Amino acid sequence: MDIDVFAAAHAREWERLDELVRRRRSLTGEEVDELVELYQRVSTHLSVVRASGQDPVLAGRLSSQVARARSAVTGSHASSWADFAGFFTSVFPAVLYRLRWWWIGVTVGTLTVSTVTGVWIATNPDVLAALGTPESIARYVEHDFANYYVENPPGSFAAQVWTNNAWVAAQAIIFGVAFGLPTLGVLFLNAVNLGMAAGMMFSLDRGDVFFALILPHGLLELTAVFVAGGVGLKLGWTLVSPGPRTRLRALGEEARAAVAVALGLVAVLFVSGLIEGLVTGWITNTWLAIGIGVVAEALFFAYVFTVGRKAHQEGETGDIENAPAAVPVAG
Incomplete structure (x- = not known):
């Protein structure tokens, strides 16, 4: 798989997902459905990018994007202790x-x-x-x-x-x-x-x-x-x-x-x-x-x-x- 071609083909969907996440408190019903659909789609894209192993930077960016979208879709948020542990077991190292x-x-x-x-x-x-x-x-x-x-x-x-x-x-x-x-x-x-x-x-x-x-x-x-x-x-x-x-x-x-x-x-x-x-x-x-x-x-x-x-x-x-x-x- 050509990772650059893949990224170019789906860049608009990723940008749209970011836009919907930023506006999550003021979305219409149709936009909420679109947010859920894009969240599922970009999650699949993340799996593809990770499996290719060609671009860890892109994988990291999509991982962060999927995490934010998941929070917007579920409305849940991990506890501060979970955040703390995640920072020192993943982000920082x-x-x-x-x-x-x-x-x-x-x-x-x-x-x-x-x-x-x-x-x-x-x-x-x-x-x-x-x-x-x-x-x-x-x-x-x-x-x-x-x-x-x-x-x-x-x-x-x-x-x-x-x-x-x-x-x-x-x-x-x-x-x-x-x-x-x-x-x-x-x-x-x-x-x-x-x-x-x-x-x-x-x-x-x-x-x-x-x-x-x-x-x-x-x-x-x-x-x-x-x-x-x-x-x-x-x-x-x-x-x-x-x-x-x-x-x-x-x-x-x-x-x-x-x-x-x-x-x-x-x-x-x-x-x-x-x-x-x-x-x-x-x-x-x-x-x-x-x-x-x-x-x-x-x-x-x-x-x-x-x-x-x-x-x-x-x-x-x-x-x-x-x-x-x-x-x-x-x-």
């Missing part, structure tokens, strides 16, 4: 999996910049001296770096880092609408800052302390930032190369998927914030602390590449066009 190469690329690029920066600082006394006086650098390495994690009460510190990291992740995603250029800036700045900290610590032979304090929370926290950066760059690239979709439609679909990621990362960063506030600097057994971070990171990747892969193969794209029906909201 699917978009993480679909965009995996974007955030994996960001991970490699960021860690490369951080490593180069750290080595440059640690091996060049002149560069190190430009960052501060020997006394200030020694104070940072011997005291300030470690004290940062324990100078405030654990609960309030966890809330503070959660808020800050969520804001950084949101910036990385939001800035994607400017062709991704500000997103690159946010990622580069974070990479350089991480490399500067590593370079100063290693310059005074405290590399073990650096990793002992960064790895427990940093594995999951940095991964969340990398995911946000990858999604932001994908959003920017969509403006440059929308593919067969119109630029406006492509941007809308990817932006709604980006919103799903932003919402999901709030939960991921909450976990990393708890680890940073309650584990980093407080658990003195280094290997236990790092082990907690490794387990959290492993669970995240297992979530993406098992739950996310399955949801993606079933046609979910993360496009939450009907956001209130996809995720729980206040009130």
